[in-house]
Amino acid sequence: MKAPILLLSLGLGLLLTGHGAVADEPDPVVIVLSWDGLRHDFLEIHDADGQLKALRRMAAEGVRADRLTPVFPSNTFPGHVSMATGTYPDRHGIVDNRFYDREQGLYHYSANADWLQAEPLWIAAERQGIPSATYFWVGSESDWRGQGTRYRIAPFDGDRPEAEKVDQILAWLRLPSGERPRLIMSYWAGTDRVSHDFGPVSRRVKAQLAEQDTQLGRLLAGLDGMKAWPYTTLLLVSDHGVTETGAYLDLRGALADRDISARVLGSPVAHVFLEDPQQLEAANAAILSLGPVQVYQGPRLPEELRMRHPTRTGDLVVLTEPPYVLARPGGVKEALVAVLSAFGWGFGGHGYDPSLPDMGAVFMAMGRGVDPGSELARVHQIDVAPTVASLLGIDPPLQAEGRPVLGLVGPTQPEKSSTSRALGQQR
Numbered sequence: 001m002k003a004p005i006l007l008l009s010l011g012l013g014l015l016l017t018g019h020g021a022v023a024d025e026p027d028p029v030v031i032v033l034s035w036d037g038l039r040h041d042f043l044e045i046h047d048a049d050g051q052l053k054a055l056r057r058m059a060a061e062g063v064r065a066d067r068l069t070p071v072f073p074s075n076t077f078p079g080h081v082s083m084a085t086g087t088y089p090d091r092h093g094i095v096d097n098r099f100y101d102r103e104q105g106l107y108h109y110s111a112n113a114d115w116l117q118a119e120p121l122w123i124a125a126e127r128q129g130i131p132s133a134t135y136f137w138v139g140s141e142s143d144w145r146g147q148g149t150r151y152r153i154a155p156f157d158g159d160r161p162e163a164e165k166v167d168q169i170l171a172w173l174r175l176p177s178g179e180r181p182r183l184i185m186s187y188w189a190g191t192d193r194v195s196h197d198f199g200p201v202s203r204r205v206k207a208q209l210a211e212q213d214t215q216l217g218r219l220l221a222g223l224d225g226m227k228a229w230p231y232t233t234l235l236l237v238s239d240h241g242v243t244e245t246g247a248y249l250d251l252r253g254a255l256a257d258r259d260i261s262a263r264v265l266g267s268p269v270a271h272v273f274l275e276d277p278q279q280l281e282a283a284n285a286a287i288l289s290l291g292p293v294q295v296y297q298g299p300r301l302p303e304e305l306r307m308r309h310p311t312r313t314g315d316l317v318v319l320t321e322p323p324y325v326l327a328r329p330g331g332v333k334e335a336l337v338a339v340l341s342a343f344g345w346g347f348g349g350h351g352y353d354p355s356l357p358d359m360g361a362v363f364m365a366m367g368r369g370v371d372p373g374s375e376l377a378r379v380h381q382i383d384v385a386p387t388v389a390s391l392l393g394i395d396p397p398l399q400a401e402g403r404p405v406l407g408l409v410g411p412t413q414p415e416k417s418s419t420s421r422a423l424g425q426q427r
Contacts, residue, residue, distance in 0.1 A: 026177060026231040028368060030391050031169065031219075032185045032384070033234070034083070034137065035212060036076060037192030037350070039200060039241035040067035040360035046206040054217035055209075055364075058236060062366030063407055065376035070240045072305050073269040073351040074359040077109065079239030079381055080138035080187070085118040086385035086400025088306035093117035094139070095312045096266050096351075100273055102311045111141040111155055118399035121385045122149045125183045128394045133172050133181035135165055140185070151181055162188050162215035170222040173232075182392060188212060195242040199346020200358070229367045233391050233408075236364040237384055243322045243358035245349035249290045251318060251326040258286045262315075267326040268351045269307075271298075271314030280315060287318055293326075294319040322352055365408050376407045 039045075043055055050056060058064070071082045071089055073096055081094040089095045093116060099107050107115055116139050122132040123144050133151035134140035141154035151172060165186050172181050190212060194204045216236075223232060252264050255272070260283050263273040274283060280297070287295050296302070298313040307313065320326055352359055363379045366372075369391050382402035389396040390404035 026180075026228075027182055028392055029173070029180070029182050029184070029228070029232045030388050031232065031234045032083075032183075032388060033188055033216075033219075033236050034080060034186070035188045035190030035236065035238050035362065037195050037240060037242050038190045038238035038362045039195075039358065040065075040362050041357075042191065042200075042205070042209060042362075045201060046209050052209060052213040054213045054220055055236075057220060058216075058234070058364045058366045061372050062234075062364060062370050063372070063374050063376050065363040065379045065405075067241075067357075067360030067378055068237060068363040069378055069380045070354045070359055070361055071381055072307055072354050073266070074240040074354050074361075075351045076192070076239050077138050079361070081116060081118075081120070082381045083237060083239070083384040084120040084122070084137065084139060084185070085116070085397050086121075086382050086402045087118050087397075088382065088401070090306045090308050091118055091399055091401075093309060093312065095307055095309055096269065096271075098265050099271060099312050100263055100265055100314075102273075104311075107312075113139050113142045113144040115139075116144060119397040120144060121388060121397055122183060122185060123147050124385075124389065124397040125392065125394060126150065130183055130392055130394060131179070131181045132183040133185070135168060135184070135186035136160070137185045137187050149181075156187075158189070162212060163218070166215050166219045166222070169219060170226075173222075173226060173228060183388065188215075190238060192242070195348040197347070199244055200242045200348045201244075202346060223367075231368055233365060233367040233369050235384070235388065236362060237381075238361040239381075240350040240361055241357075241359045242348040242350050243352065243356070244346055245323045245325055246347045247323045247325070249293065249320060249324050249326050251287065251290065254286045254290055255283060258282055260286060264327075265314075266351075268320045268322075268324065268349070270318040270326045271312075272316040272318065274315045277315065283316055287316065292320055292324055319353075322349070322356070322358070325349060363405075365405075369408050371407065374407045376405065379405055 070079050075097050077094050077097045078089045081092050085092045097109055120139055122134050125132045126149055131150040134149055135153040136156050169184055191205050191208050194208045198204045251270055255262050260279050261275040265271050284295055287293060296317045298315050298317055301308040301317050318326060383405055386396040386400050386402045387404045387408055
């Protein structure tokens, strides 16, 4: 009779340890990397020889969207905040990299998170008991309405090498389960600077991509070594694409020529704050004389653009199209640009209509919850935060309007609870 008893004991033991194994499995972890200025088709343009091994691996073993559609304007700060909040600039308030608020004054690449008027993802996670870590993500450098993250690297340092970011991310992931962040968001240099200085098809962009890819490869290898993929999802996104620019429309000069005093911020989307509101029609006429522009009165800015803000929208809002920008560099820089352009030197820019193909950004995912090889057409920036929240099993940020990407998450999508919706409406 000992053998049956032994078998029964072993069976019970296996059942118990099986339940214990499930209970002991690490909680889901999501890592979000943003590569500044990585256009959706750079892999095809700059890697015909297949040398970008890490990016190629993510595409092969995970999913890659046709493109990620930015918000308007397709610039770094609005894009990053939209990915973090799940909503548009008219609601989260970061309407450009630089803007003017009639009550608060000038915003200039600010590190003060209180400019954000919608809850960011890291705060939503911490509020729901998910320890989080941020490494230079826009809006994360200080507490938001008195709330912060478990781990935060600040202040921003544009010269910080990606190797240090990878080292820190892996160090966070090696922490004990009770201390390990389950949400990690990190900004990387991407290809923005070289694309601006040399144009999107420059060989220097390819070289920069290779450097970024090397560090991505180190991160993938670290996750391999930790056997972290069963509980880890890695998302690689970008804030905008880039297109060829170099033609200038002198918006400030057009206003000055007609003795119109105004504060002008932005290009290729510019907000004009008039010193004398009675000059509105004269200013409108002066701007239209520039040629390829669209001009809207601030209160009449089309709703579908999702840029109209009660205190941060100009009396007039001016839009242009590639290759034009609405500000001349001035002085020696302007002369240098003119000479280099004459010799075929390329320059790049963004901020234009998000529907333009060159403004398309990147969305890739690999790991837990990802069906390798599945096809994703287009994803919107406001879908990033709800997707991450769904992967973590929590509610999205309170003001989020996007939806989880169905190709990444399971059939059951977490919805905002009635309490969360009520809180969102109060803010």
